[in-house]
Amino acid sequence: TRHVMGLSTPGQAEIVSLDSNNIDDVLSKTCRFSQMLHPIFEEASNIVREEFPDTKQVVFARVDCDQHSDIAQRYRITKYPTLKLFRNGMMMKREYRGQRSVTAIADFIRQQQVDPVKELPSVEEINSVDRSKRNIVGFFENKDSDNYRTFQKVANILRDDCTFLAAFGEVSRSERFSGDNVVYKPMGEGIPDMVYLGSLTNFDLTYAWAQDKCVPLxxxxxxxxxxxxxxxxxxxxxxxxxxxxxxxxxxxxxxxxxxxxxxxxxxxxxxxxxxxxxxxxxxxxxxxxxxxxxxxxxxxxxxxxxxxxxxxxxxxxxxxxxxxxxxxxxxxxxxxxxxxxxxxxxxxxxxxxxxxxxxxxxxxxxxxxxxxxxxxxxxxx
Missing domain, CATH: 3.40.30.10 (Glutaredoxin)
Known part of the structure; x- marks a missing residue:
C-alpha cells in the first residue's frame, strides 16, 4: 500500500520518489487503488511543471507507507492512496478529495496558486465588505514587507475558512494610526471589529489568532x-x-x-x-x-x-x-x-x-x- 502526498512548498515541480532505490519493487506491490492513481498523479505533475517552470512553487511527492510506517503514523494515514497538501512545511487540515483525474488534480494546484488576498482599491470598499462572510482585513503601508508576507501566509492556510482582504498605501492610511493593522470583521451587521494586537512578523501568533476567528467553535x-x-x-x-x-x-x-x-x-x-x-x-x-x-x-x-x-x-x-x-x-x-x-x-x-x-x-x-x-x-x- 502506498500513501500519495501532494506538497505545495518551494521546490522543483516533479514526482519525487522518497525511496528511489526500490521504487519499481514498491510499485509492483502497491495496492490496486494506488497503482491506478500513480500514472494520473505523474501526468498531473508534468502538466503543473510546464505551467510553473520558473516559480518552483510546487513539489509532487509520494511515500510508501509500508516502508515508512513512521511517516504514516505521524500524519495519521490509515487509507490508501491519500493526497495531502502541505504549505510551508505545514500539513493542511483538508486533504484533497476531488476527482482522481489529471485535469482535476492540475486544476486543484492552479487554484492553490491563486492569491487568496483580494486588494481593496478604495476606502468605500473597506466600509462595504460582505458581512455574510468572516472577513480578515489587513491595512499595510506596502506589499513588499514582512508584515504583509506573514498575512499572505496565514491567508493561504485559512483561505477556505475566511475571506482575506488588504488595503495598501493611501487607501489604508486612515486605519494605520499605529502602524500596519489587521482586523477581523465577524459575520452579521452591527458586531464590532476585533483588532489583532500581536506582532505581525510573528507567524505562529498571527496564525493562531486568525484561526480562532475563522474556524468557529x-x-x-x-x-x-x-x-x-x-x-x-x-x-x-x-x-x-x-x-x-x-x-x-x-x-x-x-x-x-x-x-x-x-x-x-x-x-x-x-x-x-x-x-x-x-x-x-x-x-x-x-x-x-x-x-x-x-x-x-x-x-x-x-x-x-x-x-x-x-x-x-x-x-x-x-x-x-x-x-x-x-x-x-x-x-x-x-x-x-x-x-x-x-x-x-x-x-x-x-x-x-x-x-x-x-x-x-x-x-x-x-x-x-x-x-x-x-x-x-x-x-x-
Missing part, C-alpha cells in the same frame, strides 16, 4: 464536509435544529462556549439541519418536529441529551459530555441509572434489551483501509 456539518469532520476522529456533540431556528443555535453556541471550552479537542461541537439529517434523527427516535435536539455521536453509538430546555441548567451539558468520556452514558443505557448517594442500596437495573442506537455519522467516513470517493446516497445515512 460550533461548526455546521453537511454532507459535503461530513467525511472530513469524521476523520478528525473525535466524537460529535450535535445540535439538530431547523434552519430558520437561529435562536436555539445561539443558545447552544453560548452554552458550549461557557461550559465546554475546555473540551475543545476531545469532542467536535456541531450543528445540523434537521430536514437534511432526518435519518440520524430517526436513529434516535426523533423527527424534525422534535427539534431542537442535542445528541452525541461517539462513532459507535448515539446518545440523546434528555431535554433541550436543560441547556440553561449550569453544568448540565458539560456533565453530558463527561458522562460520555467516563462510559456512563453507555453503561446507563444498558443497566439503568447508576446508584446515587441518595439511594445507597439501589442495584443497577437489568441488561437492557437493546444497545444504544448505532452511530449514523460513522457512515460518512471512508473505508478504514482505502480511500475511494463514493456518491453517497443521503437516504442511507
Amino acid at each position: 460550533v461548526r455546521e456539518i453537511t454532507f459535503e464536509n461530513g467525511e472530513e469532520l469524521t476523520e478528525e476522529g473525535i466524537p460529535f456533540l450535535i445540535l439538530f435544529h431547523l434552519k430558520e431556528d437561529t435562536e436555539s443555535l445561539e443558545k447552544f453556541q453560548h452554552e458550549v462556549a461557557r461550559q465546554l471550552i475546555g473540551e475543545k479537542g476531545s469532542i467536535n461541537f456541531l450543528h445540523a439541519d434537521c430536514d437534511k439529517f432526518r435519518h440520524p434523527l430517526l436513529h434516535i427516535q426523533k423527527t424534525p418536529a422534535d427539534c431542537p435536539v442535542i445528541a452525541i455521536d461517539s462513532f459507535r453509538h448515539m446518545y440523546v441529551f434528555p431535554d433541550f430546555k436543560d441547556l440553561n441548567v449550569p453544568g448540565k451539558l458539560k456533565q453530558f459530555v463527561l458522562d460520555l468520556h467516563s462510559g456512563k452514558l453507555h453503561r446507563e443505557f444498558h443497566h439503568g441509572p447508576d446508584p446515587t448517594d441518595s439511594t445507597p442500596g439501589q442495584e443497577t437495573g437489568g441488561e437492557a434489551a437493546s444497545s444504544p442506537p448505532e452511530s449514523s455519522f460513522q457512515k460518512l467516513a471512508p473505508s478504514e483501509t482505502r480511500y475511494t470517493i463514493l456518491s453517497r446516497d443521503r437516504d442511507e445515512l
